[in-house]
Amino acid sequence: MSFTKKRVAFLAGISASLLGSLFIINSASANTKANDKSIHHISASVCKTCHKETYKQWKGSMHANSTAFNDPIHGTFYRKVVGDPGKEGVKMKNGKYPVCLQCHAPNAAKDKVTKLDSKPAYAEGVNCIACHTLKTFKGTKGKNGKLNLGLKAYEYTDKIQGTGRNSNHLLSNLTAGGDEFGFTDGDDDKKPNPHLGKSVTVDGKEIPALPMESNPKQLRTSDACMGCHDKRNNSHGVPLCATGDEYISSNAKADCLSCHMPTTGGKSDHSMGGGHSLAMLQRSVVFYMESKKEGNMIKSVVTMQNKQPHTMPTGAPFRNLYLKVTAYDKTGNVVWENAKGHPGKTDKKAFLKLTLVDADGKPTGPPTAKGQGKDTRLKAFEKRDLNYEIPAKDVVLVRAELYYNLLWPGLVKKFSKKIPADVTAPKLIATSENAL
Ligand code: HEC
Ligand code: HEC
Ligand code: HEC
Ligand code: HEC
Ligand code: HEC
Structure with a gap:
């Protein structure tokens, strides 16, 4: 069946009033904005027209909040x-385009733009188009030991990858019976499908053609994530995050999608929670304590088992966990605790973190680090017991x-005026109680 015949058949299927609005919009497209055909300038709000539920999940994720405007820690x-x-x-400082934007604002990086509020598609950070136009993961290994980060680790295209x-x-394009409509989420009505190569009109709104290619190799494997999540070094070559390396050395067979994009309501969940998601944190560690009285002492063993094929915590180097163990008398008064307040100084084993160090081996922040110090985070799948003896x-x-904190305590203090307290406050992610 010819291209035009199909187009006519499709147009005949929509109402006269819709047709009217289609022409009005077409004539208005003389202005430059409507003529901008670049796919990476298409805002997530266009996709929202038909993919409402997926949009809502994405909107609440850190991908939608990955730029300096929306994420106070990154900002x-x-x-x-x-x-x-x-x-x-x-x-x-090295005179180059900010590398951060290759991952945190990929659509801006494609245009080498740094004014992130100059287009919605830039300010949206890792939006629908940013992921769904990645075609092939080339790996993060670049020339001369350099890393290809974010977009640079991918070949990308102007077709939506499905x-x-x-x-x-x-096949349906070859046959007369091809369905021009399909079901999308959050809506029982069939919607015209813009992924067949033509623009369509929905509720008086013109949706540009969003041609699609089938690409399960990229979309159904960890390749969809690794370009941005494999690893990243600072300017001194010190690894700041290495989720991908951790995953590879864990020899796990389940990929990132199996946990981070489960199926909900018949669709792949796009919430993609991590350190900012209490629900995700609560399921990350199997946590229990067993206590028994021996003479005039209580022996308590606290067990922490990391369920992930990456460290817990993973990602940004300042993520950390700490453990509080407290003994109470029958009126609820504290009679013993593993540390007064944060255990970082007096019960070091209860503070799980990566330390970054300067040239003298002293703790320092990510931009200035010259090396990695101690790493007491839980390794992939690690099960660890901590022992306590309590009078x-x-x-x-x-x-x-068990508490999770997005930032080291020192950074929380340092940025207390810049980052809201509810973001930097430790989150209680697991508890265990033994009656004696
Ligand atoms: C006018 C409605 C409409 C808009 C707007 C729209 N889509 Fe779709 N989309 C559809 C329909 C219809 C399907 C097919 C679903 C079906 O057949 O059940 C679909 C399917 C998809 C699929 C799944 C294909 C697969 O099987 O893997 C992806 C991915 C997708 N769209 C991405 C996008 C992105 C990204 C945008 C925004 C740039 C977008 N869509 C905008 C209607 C729309
Ligand atoms: C961080 C990358 C990423 C972002 C951002 C993203 N997607 Fe996806 N999307 C994926 C991956 C990966 C899959 C495939 C999941 C699978 O099948 O295992 C997918 C699957 C889909 C599907 C297939 C149908 C389904 O639910 O299984 C649709 C439709 C879709 N995405 C639409 C969107 C829309 C609309 C947005 C923006 C609101 C968006 N995506 C943002 C990575 C992303
Ligand atoms: C284009 C780069 C890019 C791709 C591709 C990408 N991400 Fe992300 N992702 C980011 C950035 C940037 C952040 C951090 C946003 C922030 O915290 O400012 C992030 C954050 C996350 C987080 C942390 C959320 C939290 O609560 O802190 C998870 C989990 C995540 N991504 C999973 C995935 C998975 C799974 C995939 C593959 C399906 C994927 N990402 C693909 C760039 C990307
Ligand atoms: C067995 C389930 C599981 C698998 C598989 C898995 N993750 Fe996770 N991931 C989690 C859980 C649970 C958390 C929350 C705890 C944490 O931060 O470690 C998490 C956290 C994260 C974070 C948040 C880091 C931050 O700073 O907030 C990122 C990024 C991430 N995962 C990426 C990945 C990538 C990339 C893969 C694949 C290579 C992957 N995950 C595979 C369960 C999983
Ligand atoms: C290779 C991709 C990549 C590059 C390049 C990159 N980041 Fe990120 N960044 C991420 C991802 C992915 C996360 C979230 C998940 C995690 O913690 O690993 C993140 C998280 C962060 C966070 C923590 C955000 C939060 O909400 O807690 C900060 C801060 C940050 N990045 C700053 C930067 C800065 C500044 C630059 C540039 C100098 C940069 N990043 C470059 C991928 C990247």
């Missing part, structure tokens, strides 16, 4: 080491609490 570091996200021509479920349309006198209850 604080970005302004400190790079500059103003609202200005054009911002450069890093999973292979509803993205193979060649038994008056004790009726021992309680263990």
Whole structure:
């Protein structure tokens, strides 16, 4: 069947009033904005027209909040080491285009733009198009030992990359009975499908043609994530994050999608939670304590088992966990605790973190680090016991609490005026209680 015949058949299927609005919009497209055909300038709000539920999940994720405007932690570091996200021509100290944007604002990086509020598609950070136009993962290993980061680790295209479920349309394009409509989420109505190569109109809104290719190799494997999540070094070559390396050396067979994109409501969940998601943190560690009285002492063993094929915590180097163990008397008064307040100084084994160090081996922040110090985070799949001996006198209850913190305590203090307290506050992610 010819291209035009199909187009006519499709147009005949929509109402006269819709047709009217189609022409009005077409004539208005003389202005430059409507003529901008670049796929990486298409905002997520266009996809929202038909993919409402997926949009909602994405909107609440850190992918939608990955730029310096929306993420106060990234924003604080970005302004400190790079500059103003609202200005054009911002450069890093080495005179180069900010590498951060290859991952945190990939659509802006494609245009080498640094004024991130100059287009919605830039300010949206890792939006629908950013992921769904990645075609092939080339690996992060670049020339001369350099890393290819974010977009640079991929070949990308101007066609939407699909999973292979509803993205193979060649046969239906050949046959007269091809369905021009399909079901999308959050809506019982069938929607016209813009992925067949033509623009369509929905509720009076013109949707540009969003041609699609089937690419399960990229979309159904960890390749979809690795370009941005494999690893990243600072300017001194010190690894700041290595989720991908951790995953590879764990020899796990389940990929990132099996946990981070489960199926909900018949669709792949795009919430992609991690350190900012309490629900995800609560399921990350199997946490329990067993206590028994021996003479005038209580012996408590706290067990932490990392369920992930990457460290816990993984990702940014300042993520950390700490453990509080407290013994109470029968009126609920504290009679013993593993540390007064944070255990970082007095019960070091209860503080799980990566330490970055300067040339003298002293702890320092990510931009200035010259090496890695101690790493006490839970390795992939690691099960670890921590032992405590507690004087038994008056004790009726021992309680263990596991906390997650996005930032090291020192950074929380340092940035207390810049980052809201609810973001930097430790989150209680697991508890265990033993009555004696
Ligand atoms: C971080 C990358 C990423 C972002 C951002 C992203 N997607 Fe996806 N999307 C994927 C991957 C990977 C899959 C395949 C999941 C699978 O099948 O295992 C997918 C699958 C889909 C599917 C297939 C149907 C389904 O639910 O299984 C649709 C539709 C979709 N995405 C739409 C969107 C829309 C709309 C947005 C923006 C609101 C978006 N995606 C943002 C990576 C992303
Ligand atoms: C006018 C409605 C409409 C808009 C707007 C729209 N889509 Fe779709 N999309 C569809 C329909 C219809 C399907 C097919 C679903 C089916 O057949 O059940 C689909 C399917 C998909 C799939 C899944 C294909 C597969 O099986 O893997 C992806 C991915 C996708 N769209 C991405 C996007 C992205 C990204 C945008 C925004 C740039 C977007 N869509 C905008 C209607 C739309
Ligand atoms: C284009 C780069 C890019 C791709 C591709 C990408 N991500 Fe991300 N992802 C990011 C950035 C940037 C952040 C950090 C945003 C922030 O915290 O400012 C992030 C954050 C996350 C987080 C942390 C969320 C939290 O709560 O802190 C998870 C989990 C995640 N991504 C999973 C995935 C998975 C799974 C895939 C593959 C399907 C994927 N990402 C693909 C760039 C990307
Ligand atoms: C067995 C399930 C599972 C698998 C498989 C898995 N993750 Fe995770 N991931 C989690 C859980 C649970 C968390 C929250 C705890 C944490 O931060 O470690 C998490 C956290 C994260 C974070 C958040 C880091 C931050 O700073 O907030 C990122 C990024 C991430 N995962 C990426 C990946 C990537 C990339 C893969 C594949 C290579 C992957 N994960 C595979 C379960 C999984
Ligand atoms: C290779 C991709 C990549 C590059 C390049 C990159 N980041 Fe990130 N960044 C991520 C990902 C992915 C996360 C979130 C998951 C994690 O913690 O690993 C993240 C998280 C962060 C966070 C923590 C955000 C939060 O909400 O806690 C900060 C701060 C940050 N990045 C700053 C920067 C700065 C500044 C630059 C540039 C100098 C930069 N990043 C370059 C991928 C990248």
